[in-house]
Structure formats: C-alpha cells, structure tokens
Amino acid sequence: xxxxxxxxxxxxxxxxxxxxxxxxxxxxxxxxxxxxxxxxxxxxxxxxxxxxxxxxxxxxxxxxxxxxxxxxxxxxxxxxxxxxxxxxxxxxxxxxxxxx
Numbered sequence: 001x002x003x004x005x006x007x008x009x010x011x012x013x014x015x016x017x018x019x020x021x022x023x024x025x026x027x028x029x030x031x032x033x034x035x036x037x038x039x040x041x042x043x044x045x046x047x048x049x050x051x052x053x054x055x056x057x058x059x060x061x062x063x064x065x066x067x068x069x070x071x072x073x074x075x076x077x078x079x080x081x082x083x084x085x086x087x088x089x090x091x092x093x094x095x096x097x098x099x100x
Contacts, residue, residue: 023047023063025071029080038064 024045031041042048042060049056067080082089 025063025067026073028060028063029067029071029073029078032064032080032083035083 027045028041031044036044038057038060039048042057045060047057047060049059052058064080068082070077070079072078
C-alpha cells in the first residue's frame with residue numbers, strides 16, 4: 001500500500017502534467033512537401049493520439065493550421081504552402097465561418 005502524502009507539495013508532485021513535447025516543424029514541412037498524408041506524417045513523428053479515437057490526428061491538423069500562417073525555420077518566418085488553390089482555401093474558410 002502507498003503511503004498517504006502529508007504535504008501539499010507531495011500531492012502536487014503526484015499530479016504533474018506530462019511535459020510538452022515540441023513539434024518538429026521542419027520535419028513536418030519536408031514530409032508535407034513530399035506529398036505525405038496527415039496520417040503518415042502523424043505516425044512518422046509519433047503524434048497519433050490513442051486516447052482520442054474519434055480524432056487521433058487533431059494535434060497535427062492544428063499544427064498544420066498554425067504552420068500555414070507561419071512558423072520559424074532557420075531563424076526566418078516561413079509559411080507552409082497549401083496543396084489546393086487559393087480559391088478552394090477561401091471557399092473552405094468561408095464555409096467554416098458560416099458554420100459558427
């Protein structure tokens with residue numbers, strides 16, 4: 001049987017959150033340029049969320065969204081290119097805003 005923690009600091013230490021693991025943006029950008037799918041990229045960088053069976057690639061899709069806006073690579077701000085036309089991106093964004 002485990003001893004009962006007596007101090008608040010002991011309780012706090014037991015409930016620590018997992019440390020944030022940085023996304024390898026440059027690696028993701030290279031894989032994206034090679035035409036890999038979101039599932040392939042997520043498995044390649046080991047970012048598939050088994051605890052969320054409805055949406056296991058949520059964190060990677062969120063990263064791609066942020067990378068399309070701009071990310072830092074080699075000290076410069078770079079934008080991840082879309083794979084579809086600007087017209088399609090604009091239409092998708094407009095449809096998403098209508099859903100709000």
